[in-house]
Amino acid sequence: MRSTASIMHLDLDAFFASVEQRDKPSLRGKPVIVGGLGNRGVVSTASYEARVHGVRSAMRMAEARARCPHAAFLGGRFDAYREASQVVMQRLRELSPLVEPLSLDEAFVDLAGGEHFEPDRVDELVTQVRADIQDLTHGLTASVGVASSKLMAKIASEVNKPDGAFVVAPGSELDVLGPMQATAIPGVGPATAERLRRVGIVTVEDLRGQSVDELVRLLGQAQGASLWRLSRAEDDRAVEPERETKSISVEDTFATDVTDRVRLQREVDAMARKVAGRLTKHGLSGRTVTLKVRHHDFETHTRSTTLPAPTDSPAVLARLALGLLEATDLAGGLRLVGVGVSGLADWVQDDLFDEPAPLLPDDQPETTETEAVPVAWGPGMDVHHDEHGDGWVWGAGLGRVTVRFETRTSPAGPIRTFATDDPHLSPGHRLAAPDSVEA
DNA sequence: TCTGGGGTCCTAGGACCC
DNA sequence: TCTGGGGTCCTAGGACCC
Numbered sequence: 001m002r003s004t005a006s007i008m009h010l011d012l013d014a015f016f017a018s019v020e021q022r023d024k025p026s027l028r029g030k031p032v033i034v035g036g037l038g039n040r041g042v043v044s045t046a047s048y049e050a051r052v053h054g055v056r057s058a059m060r061m062a063e064a065r066a067r068c069p070h071a072a073f074l075g076g077r078f079d080a081y082r083e084a085s086q087v088v089m090q091r092l093r094e095l096s097p098l099v100e101p102l103s104l105d106e107a108f109v110d111l112a113g114g115e116h117f118e119p120d121r122v123d124e125l126v127t128q129v130r131a132d133i134q135d136l137t138h139g140l141t142a143s144v145g146v147a148s149s150k151l152m153a154k155i156a157s158e159v160n161k162p163d164g165a166f167v168v169a170p171g172s173e174l175d176v177l178g179p180m181q182a183t184a185i186p187g188v189g190p191a192t193a194e195r196l197r198r199v200g201i202v203t204v205e206d207l208r209g210q211s212v213d214e215l216v217r218l219l220g221q222a223q224g225a226s227l228w229r230l231s232r233a234e235d236d237r238a239v240e241p242e243r244e245t246k247s248i249s250v251e252d253t254f255a256t257d258v259t260d261r262v263r264l265q266r267e268v269d270a271m272a273r274k275v276a277g278r279l280t281k282h283g284l285s286g287r288t289v290t291l292k293v294r295h296h297d298f299e300t301h302t303r304s305t306t307l308p309a310p311t312d313s314p315a316v317l318a319r320l321a322l323g324l325l326e327a328t329d330l331a332g333g334l335r336l337v338g339v340g341v342s343g344l345a346d347w348v349q350d351d352l353f354d355e356p357a358p359l360l361p362d363d364q365p366e367t368t369e370t371e372a373v374p375v376a377w378g379p380g381m382d383v384h385h386d387e388h389g390d391g392w393v394w395g396a397g398l399g400r401v402t403v404r405f406e407t408r409t410s411p412a413g414p415i416r417t418f419a420t421d422d423p424h425l426s427p428g429h430r431l432a433a434p435d436s437v438e439a
Numbered sequence: 440t441c442t443g444g445g446g447t448c449c450t451a452g453g454a455c456c457c
Numbered sequence: 458t459c460t461g462g463g464g465t466c467c468t469a470g471g472a473c474c475c
Contacts, residue, residue, distance in 0.1 A: 015475095035443080036443055036444090038443095039440055040440080040441090040442080040443075041443070042442070042443050042444095043443095044443080044444090044475090045475095057475080058442085058443080058475095059442095060441060060442060060443095061443095062440070062441075063441085102474080102475075103445095103446090103474080103475045104475085105475080106475070186473085186474075187448095187472085187473065187474085188473090189472060189473050189474080190472090190473090191471085191472060191473085192472075192473085220449075220450070221449090221450090222448080222449055222450085223448095223449075223472090243447095245446090246446080246447070246448090247445090247446070247447085248445090248446090249444085249445065249446075250444085250445085251443085251444060251445080252443095252444085253442095253443060253444085255440095256440090288467085288468090290468095290469095298441090298442070300470090301469080301470085302468085302469060302470075303468085303469080304467085304468060304469080305467095305468090306466085306467065306468085336443090336444095338444085338445095340445095340446095444475105445474105445475090446473100446474080446475090447472105447473080447474080448471105448472090448473085448474105449470105449471085449472085449473105450469100450470085450471085450472105451468100451469090451470095452467105452468090452469095453466105453467085453468090454465100454466085454467080455464100455465085455466085455467105456463100456464085456465085456466105457462100457463085457464090
């Protein structure tokens, strides 16, 4: 907790729906619901006119339609949202370089990082920023909280929402926070709230009545200790402008459950390549590939494998994801599949063979007697080796090819490196994916 | 026609190493 | 020879956020 109210939290009101109303005047003053339009969609954002009818974020679209049949239902235009978001974030960076975006419509700003910050005139500053944002975005409104910590700033931005602001006077934090529900503290969701309720803890005041040890026993080390401090408004977390991406993933819920393995292989293959594309685009590579599946009964599982070195190769990521799918029971059908990559490194994969190649044996003939047609090995290709069996290419270059050997029962097989012209090596035929996938 | 998609962080157990 | 750490990495799952 700082001695001045220098942390700002800004939150754009009903962001997606507001952008739609801004761009389409006929929607202004009317209920607008943005979200998945398919039969399994959920609400992403509801305009305040729709919230009157009880429509909320994360609600099933079917229920939203029942509650508010006359609303406009829209699928969302993310390019437009991203553009509006950039305008807002840019304006915030004029206040201070220390801006931490939390999503497209939310950010923290450490005002003390700005050159001309005057704590006594924070109200003026907030009024000005909100007016500027409305101007620059052609009509979007924002709610703002300013306080001595991230916790209190975030809570403050809720107080006069929408289109309002609240500044927590330094010294008043405990009084502001105490009467609130424990769920007002970010990180206390339904599961935690229920655990707390069972031992009679409902408000922040109630939380303060517990010892650290008691909260740790109840919620675990990290959450227990954190909640003990946050309930006392003790929060010195810094605004972090440059947080590194930890994982990249893609997932899709099917309109109806899918049992067909070939169809699933096609989906997983495409997803892995999509993730690879996003990795490449950001100059990243990753070591751990995770396959997520949700069964017809909503039971959800993940499986992952970790490579010895990071990659952004679409073929490699697809092979690994398909290998994980291979080990999945499809009985009853899948409702969702997803592919993710973590263990990210910010160097681009290509240096697997950057080290000098080991010297080949002296007696290695320079030319072979029967001139074999050289194979251009590339990542993800099928390979057969006379001794080691079937595998696929994990890396190739500088006269060497690294092969990963795997079987149905052991999708994460051993890895061996050979000379490109190793006579025991030949193009393989066993495919983890059906031919249609390879096409 | 119950229950999205993209993330973050934490926990816990087992393997492995010192 | 037996016992017992601790630290790190990997996998799986869960809570939470927008």
